[in-house]
Amino acid sequence: MADDAAKPYVAERLARLRQKMEATGTDLVALAPGAHLRWLLGFAPAADERPSLCLIGPENACFLMPALNADDSRQHTDLKFFEWKDDVGPAKALAEALGYAAPRARRFGLDETMRADHALMLTDALAGCGRSFASETVGGLRMIKTADEIALLKDNARIADIAQVAVRDALAEGISESELAAVVQETFAAHGARPTFAILAIGPNSAYPHHHTGSATLKRGDIVLVDIGGMKNGYNSDITRMVSFGEPPAGYRDVHQVVDAAVRAAMAAARPGVSARSVDLAARQVITDAGYGDFFTHRTGHGLGTEVHEQPYITSANELVLEEGMVFTIEPGIYLPGRFGIRLEEVAVVTANGCEILSGLSRDLAVV
Structure with a gap:
């Protein structure tokens, strides 16, 4: 249709x-x-x-x-x-x-x-x-979104924020990744959106950047990576936040701060006239300086619109010059095998003087 x-x-x-x-x-x-x-x-x-x-x-x-x-x-x-x-x-x-x-x-x-x-x-x-x-x-x-397209993306981001909160409200001892994914799907549907993906990664599974949501169950002290997206009116959302069921594992909070600092560095770099490469390098430099460079294994972001992944791609090999109206994710991560992974993801719209973030949900670790 x-x-x-x-x-x-x-x-x-x-x-x-x-x-x-x-x-x-x-x-x-x-x-x-x-x-x-x-x-x-x-x-x-x-x-x-x-x-x-x-x-x-x-x-x-x-x-x-x-x-x-x-x-x-x-x-x-x-x-x-x-x-x-x-x-x-x-x-x-x-x-x-x-x-x-x-x-x-x-x-x-x-x-x-x-x-x-x-x-x-x-x-x-x-x-x-x-x-x-x-x-x-x-x-x-x-790549260059109109005001109407950006309004649709903002509405989708609002729904994704609601779905993130719904996951937090559903956390309970023994609940599985698949059951949490069902909460995401039901929440998107209740707000007129079609769920497109839901990566729910509990504990050590969060160290797999594209974990396949499965049967792992939640226990006290586990962290949960929640990477979700849905579509309404032909446009998409994409957001990743971190939740802890009780106090997080040792060392977690320090790494979370590094990833958040990388997000902020990329946001500060994103503006018209700079290259996609420079945004990636801004995030990557923060993580490298903190000693985790080998554990940031993917690009900093990708375009978002009628597809979840589209141009522009925010990689250190992309010399594309950013323009006002471009929309892309900023999602650096650190993945420590056998321990945990952390990814924090925002959707940024390039404005005349910088960038605007669509989500209204804090990137701080949510402890339930």
């Missing part, structure tokens, strides 16, 4: 995409069913082994569409369709669609999430054309 939050923006987003295409020398953008297309048009057709592509040229845009999906898809878009049937195959319809959208294409942008067989089919049909990825065009637009 079409995303109601995106529908009013379709014409404006298509116009912005064409401006971006002109600026990057891209004559054609080819999108598969997925996040880029859903952001652009407010819907994505069914995705399977049958090629279904949206082709956007300088003036015209159309779909290469399997016939069995055409009638349903027409409910969501007025773009022209070039249909093909299983007993004929897509080759003729693809040639006609390309001739309509961009008959003189010299360089095209390929959806980086497209199936390999569909990408090769398209590349063969555009033999001799230069090639880039849609992350350069559509992805570049998605």
Whole structure:
């Protein structure tokens, strides 16, 4: 079903995409069913082994569409369709669609999430054309959030804060990670959001950055890493906080302070005109100086919007210059095998003079 939050923006987003295409020398953008297309048009057709592509040229845009999906898809878009049937195959319809959208294409942008067989089919049909990825065009637009998009992200952050508190209220001797994840899911649903993930890691399991929530149960003295996210109106939340069931393990509080200092350093570095790399390095330097550099094993953050992980990626290898309206997580961590792990995660919006944090929930250790 079409995303109601995106529908009013379709014409404006298509116009912005064409401006971006002109600026990057891209004559054609080819999108598969997925996040880029859903952001652009407010819907994505069914995705399977049958090629279904949206082709956007300088003036015209159309779909290469399997016939069995055409009638349903027409409910969501007025773009022209070039249909093909299983007993004929897509080759003729693809040639006609390309001739309509961009008959003189010299360089095209390929959806980086497209199936390999569909990408090769398209590349063969555009033999001799230069090639880039849609992350350069559509992805570049998605990185800069509008005020309406930021408002949706703020609402999702509010719901995620409520879910974090619900986990704390549910802590009890013997409760399992899976049972706590169910509390998260129920809380998101009660506020009109769809839960997308819930990492609940008790005790030593918190030392696994992407722990698979399981059957471990809670006892006094355990800490719990709570990394959760949900989606409402097509946009996501993502937040990590730490909770202790009783007094935390020896040494925990000191490490927690280091991680929080790393978050604050990254927040201070995040502003227009600086690189994503500099934000990562600001957090990483705090942790390294404290002697835990070998235990910070991932990037400092990732973009957040219609996907949980999208551009920009806050890594020490990314020279991308930050701009006002970019939204990304700041989530440094320290993971001590066999003991505990600590990750504190905020969602930051780059503003004219710095950044704004969406969560209203303290990063202090919550002791229950």
